[in-house]
Amino acid sequence: MAWRSAVSIDPVASDDRRTDFADTITMIDPGAPAVLIGDLSAQRGDGIFESLGVVDGHVQEVGPHLARLAHSAGLCDLPAPNLAQWRAAIERIAVEAGPGENVIKLILSRGLDQGPAPTAWVTLATAPDSARARRDGVRVVTLxxxxxxxxxxRAPWLLLGAKTLSYATNMAAIREAHRRGADDAVFATSDGFVLEAPTASVVLRVGDRFVTPAPQAGILHGTTQLSLFAHLETRGFDTAYENVPIADLETADAAWLLSSVRLAAPIASVDGRDKSIDRALTAEINAYLLAPRD
Incomplete structure (x- = not known):
């Protein structure tokens, strides 16, 4: 990504009654040092984040992303973010976006070890070019x-439903997928059920029914998946959250990886076995996801 702009945030209490947060939001040089060496985001990955797609200056799904930021903060015992303050920071940096596709990242760290308060910042970057993945699909391996x-x-302390900064395992999975000649990975449980991709939700189509793994399985509940399901329901399709056996990835009529930046990437092969792509439906889904969504 090409970093374009950034702001630092001086977090205020979640019950703060103020409406103007200008004095708590500071523009910073995205190419200059900004994180102290003792910050626990760098020392331990102790923090949370969100990535928001920006299309032609419009920030997509701000409300759902802020709600998920607050949910992750609760799971990680971080102070509740003041969502009005974060919305103000998003609006401040979004004016730098301009035309095309960009990505805004929200980062909330526990701050300095033994420090007085959390640290936070918001960045803006040019989004990677996802045209090929959206058109031709991605090859995945199950891990x-x-x-x-x-x-x-049984073990809520594993923080499996939180979007934490500790992404070493996710990145290792993508590297393993590349070693196996694939583009991406799909995580599965040891007892044979689909979870999610390292940076995306999984959605399957079986006839006129769309299914995604139930979030109770310890996966991140995708904002893009939620938005797509709402759209599909208005078109008369059935949607469901279920336990999805690994075999269904291959037998489903179509399948996609969904994320806020790449959007809908059809799955073109699973563990080296080709899978058909519904190109017309994929194009329709991505047209919807590229349209302004609040």
């Missing part, structure tokens, strides 16, 4: 996530 379907309920 064992290392736990069974019931682990999230």
């Amino acid at each position: 064992d996530r290392g736990y069974t379907l019931d682990v999230p309920a």
Whole structure:
């Protein structure tokens, strides 16, 4: 990504009654040092983040992303973010976006070890070119996530439903996918159920029915997936959250990886076996996802 702009935030209490947060938001040089060496985001990956797509200056799904930021903060015992302050920071940096596709990232760190308060910033970058993935699809391999379907309920301290900065495992999975000749990975439980991709949700079409793995399995509930399901329901399709066996990735009529920046990338092969792509429906889905959404 080409970093274009950034702001730092001096977090205020979630119940702050003010409406003007200008004095808490500071423009910073995206190419200059901005994080202190003792910040726990850098030392331990101890923090949370969100990535928002920006299309021709319009920031997509601000409300759902802020709600998920607050949810992640609760899971990680971080102070509740003041969502009005974060919205003000998003609006401040969005004016720098301009035409085309960009990405805004929200980052909330626990701050300095033994420090007085969390640290936070918002960045703007040019989005990667996803045209090929949206058109031709992605080849995926299934990788064992290392736990069974019931682990999230038994071990909530694993933070499996939070969007944390600790993405080493996710990036390692993508590197392993590349070593196996694929573009991306799909995590599965040790007892054989689909979870999610390292940076995307998984959606399957079976006839006129669309299915995604249930979030209770310890996956991140995708904002793009939620928006797509709402759109599909207005068109008369059935949508469902279910436990999805790995075999369904191959047998489904079509499948996609969904994320805020890449949008809908059809799955073109699973573990080296080709899968048909519904190009017309994929183009329709991406047209919807590229349109302004609040």
